[in-house]
Amino acid sequence: MTSWTITTEPPDSPVATALWRAYYTEVSDRWYLLHEHRRTDPAELEREVEARTGSELAPPTGRLLVAWYEGEPAGSAGVRLLDPDTAELTRVFVPEALRGRGGAALLVAAAEDAARALGAARIVLDTRSDLVEARALYARLGYTETERHNDDPYAEHWFRKDLVNGPAL
Numbered sequence: 001m002t003s004w005t006i007t008t009e010p011p012d013s014p015v016a017t018a019l020w021r022a023y024y025t026e027v028s029d030r031w032y033l034l035h036e037h038r039r040t041d042p043a044e045l046e047r048e049v050e051a052r053t054g055s056e057l058a059p060p061t062g063r064l065l066v067a068w069y070e071g072e073p074a075g076s077a078g079v080r081l082l083d084p085d086t087a088e089l090t091r092v093f094v095p096e097a098l099r100g101r102g103g104a105a106l107l108v109a110a111a112e113d114a115a116r117a118l119g120a121a122r123i124v125l126d127t128r129s130d131l132v133e134a135r136a137l138y139a140r141l142g143y144t145e146t147e148r149h150n151d152d153p154y155a156e157h158w159f160r161k162d163l164v165n166g167p168a169l
Contacts, residue, residue, distance in 0.1 A: 004074070004103050006110040009066040011054030011078075016064055019076040021049050023093035027131070031154065034130055054091070056080045063114040067094065067103045074098050077107035079114045079123070082149075087115035089125040092134065104137055112163060122162050126155035 009016045028040040028048070057064040062080035066073055075094035079087050089111050094103045115123045125143070127134045135157060139145075143159035150158075 003070070004101075004106050005068045006065050006106060007068065008114075009064050009076075011057045011062075011064045015066055015073045016054065016076065017049070019066065019073060019093060020052075020054060020091065021045070022095060023076065023091055024048055024052075026093070026096075027128075030130055031128070054078060057091070061118065063111070063118070064091075065107055065110050065114065067107050069098055069101070069103060075103050075107055077111040079111045079118070081118050081120060082124070084119060085121045087118060087120035087123045089115075089123050092125075092137075099133070105141060108137070108141055112161070116163050120163060122160060124149050124158065124160045126150060126152055126158050128154055129156045 025040065025045060028045065032038050032040055054064060056062050057078040057080055062078065065077045065079075067075035067077075069075075075098065076091055077089065077093075078091040079089055082088050089108065092104060092107060092111075094107070112123060124146075125138065126149070127138070129135075138159045141161070143161045146158050146160040148155070148158050149160075
């Protein structure tokens with residue numbers, strides 16, 4: 001039997017860094033292939049990985065969650081407080097080879113639980129139009145599309161979900 005587990009990981013750990021590199025490579029390559037018909041320049045990739053360490057996902061106001069599938073790192077999700085009542089969901093990623101096995105929904109549920117533990121009453125996120133799998137996941141998990149909540153130049157869709165007491169399902 002195969003199983004998923006979710007743990008909290010320091011954003012600067014080797015596991016977290018490897019997952020961030022895989023996530024950023026995929027979303028960056030998808031954007032560049034769609035808009036400029038090329039993959040991400042390796043030097044740009046390294047600059048972004050080094051510049052965007054995920055330190056905002058560290059306690060006391062954030063959490064980085066890592067999914068493990070059969071004992072191997074298999075995805076990540078981050079949550080951070082934007083204000084005392086609002087958390088942001090970010091870096092939700094499961095490698096393509098492991099998609100469709102329930103890991104992303106488990107990561108989002110764990111991130112919602114982490115947001116509640118941080119005191120948030122709602123959780124927000126942004127994504128792009130080309131990340132159709134992500135948009136479908138969020139809609140399936142009860143997120144509703146809403147107005148812009150940040151100035152991310154790559155964001156095209158913004159979602160929100162009110163968090164109720166108790167663990168996410």
